[in-house]
Amino acid sequence: MFKIQTLNKISAVGLDNFPRDSYEVASELGNPDAILVRSADMHEMVLSANTKAVARAGAGTNNIPCKELAEKGVVVFNTPGANANAVKELVILAILLSSRPVINANKWVNTELKGKGDEIATLAEKGKSKFVGPELKGKTLGVIGLGAIGAQVANTAIALGMNVIGYDPFLSVKAALSLDHNVKIVETLDGIYTKADYITIHVPQTDETKGMINASSLKIMKDGVRIINLARGGLVNNADLLAAVNSGKVAAHVTDFADESFLNNDKIVCLPHLGASTPEAEENCAVMAVKELRDFLETGIIVNSVNFPRVTSESAIPAGGTRLCIPHKNVPGMIAKFTTILGDAKLNVAGIVDQSRGDIAYAMIDVDGKVGDDTLKALGDCEAVISVRPIYA
Numbered sequence: 001m002f003k004i005q006t007l008n009k010i011s012a013v014g015l016d017n018f019p020r021d022s023y024e025v026a027s028e029l030g031n032p033d034a035i036l037v038r039s040a041d042m043h044e045m046v047l048s049a050n051t052k053a054v055a056r057a058g059a060g061t062n063n064i065p066c067k068e069l070a071e072k073g074v075v076v077f078n079t080p081g082a083n084a085n086a087v088k089e090l091v092i093l094a095i096l097l098s099s100r101p102v103i104n105a106n107k108w109v110n111t112e113l114k115g116k117g118d119e120i121a122t123l124a125e126k127g128k129s130k131f132v133g134p135e136l137k138g139k140t141l142g143v144i145g146l147g148a149i150g151a152q153v154a155n156t157a158i159a160l161g162m163n164v165i166g167y168d169p170f171l172s173v174k175a176a177l178s179l180d181h182n183v184k185i186v187e188t189l190d191g192i193y194t195k196a197d198y199i200t201i202h203v204p205q206t207d208e209t210k211g212m213i214n215a216s217s218l219k220i221m222k223d224g225v226r227i228i229n230l231a232r233g234g235l236v237n238n239a240d241l242l243a244a245v246n247s248g249k250v251a252a253h254v255t256d257f258a259d260e261s262f263l264n265n266d267k268i269v270c271l272p273h274l275g276a277s278t279p280e281a282e283e284n285c286a287v288m289a290v291k292e293l294r295d296f297l298e299t300g301i302i303v304n305s306v307n308f309p310r311v312t313s314e315s316a317i318p319a320g321g322t323r324l325c326i327p328h329k330n331v332p333g334m335i336a337k338f339t340t341i342l343g344d345a346k347l348n349v350a351g352i353v354d355q356s357r358g359d360i361a362y363a364m365i366d367v368d369g370k371v372g373d374d375t376l377k378a379l380g381d382c383e384a385v386i387s388v389r390p391i392y393a
Helices: 066-071 084-099 102-112 117-131 148-159 173-178 189-193 215-219 238-247 279-299 334-344 373-380
Strands: 002-006 023-026 034-037 053-056 075-077 140-144 163-167 198-201 225-229 250-255 268-270 322-329 348-357 360-368 389-392
Touching (some): 034 279, 066 075, 075 279, 084 250, 084 268, 084 279, 102 117, 140 189, 148 173, 238 250, 322 334, 334 360, 334 373
Parallel strands (some): 002 023, 002 034, 053 075, 140 163, 198 225, 225 250
Antiparallel strands (some): 348 360
């Protein structure tokens, strides 16, 4: 029986994919095998030694101490692409909101025209000139990051008649093939900053990307640029952006990350982190996260981890055999140590997969027959081994 702890409200559609005869799922559980989380902050959380994995029902993992968990052998999963359509739709809305000041227009109607009765239509015609905004057609959209979300945004913008330029130094073959052929790829961020009328950001927050929208990058942008950030708040230096808005350099900013300095500014629209807030996205993320946890707990395979390498196998665990899942430090000679210990125990190795990611590696070894406690201990005692988990067929 696997025990799964939920730290947030997780879609029932996803949780229903846990077989209840072999999984216990609850928000209050001791010694869980795995944790399902959305936005809860785990940085100060003390995990049980029994916890083997954390699955984030969403793409971002800033709320999870991924590096520290990797060092403890805890695999962290996310769900890339599961909420892409929801975020894409909100980005398109944000681009429109940055052009047409409909929120301010609505506020004006509700306050200035209240109680005016038969005069409303006439007053509305007189006042509407204060809320003029440009059309998207023919304007240039710069998309920074062409992953699952960025690619969909780029394609939709093309359909809206925009010229689209994109930047992504890590553009995957899959993403490239999904792009409309009219999307122009540029080689540098400056190619976006100097040419785009609108800029939308779709990259993770790292040491390299934190504060990428700052005084220096804003300086070379076109006057009147409109900036959309529904990715991560830390990608933008708020003080620099606010100064650019107040000077007129930036015509409008739409962000999913509210900040005190941004509030009640007519040129800034703050949303309460709505990117993936659709029932469809929540269900998709939960279903994917549950599948990732089940695959890992039941078979040892790792797909969509942010702190461990991808490790899969086309082979099933040998009948009557054992699959050994061994996270370890990425140092030379580990596989030789493992096979020597198994050979000394007169156990035949049916298959080995070992992959690394930075300082962390993960070995998945299929063995004919059951691996006993003494052999498991010998494997665990190897220097650089983090843990050993047997899965018996």
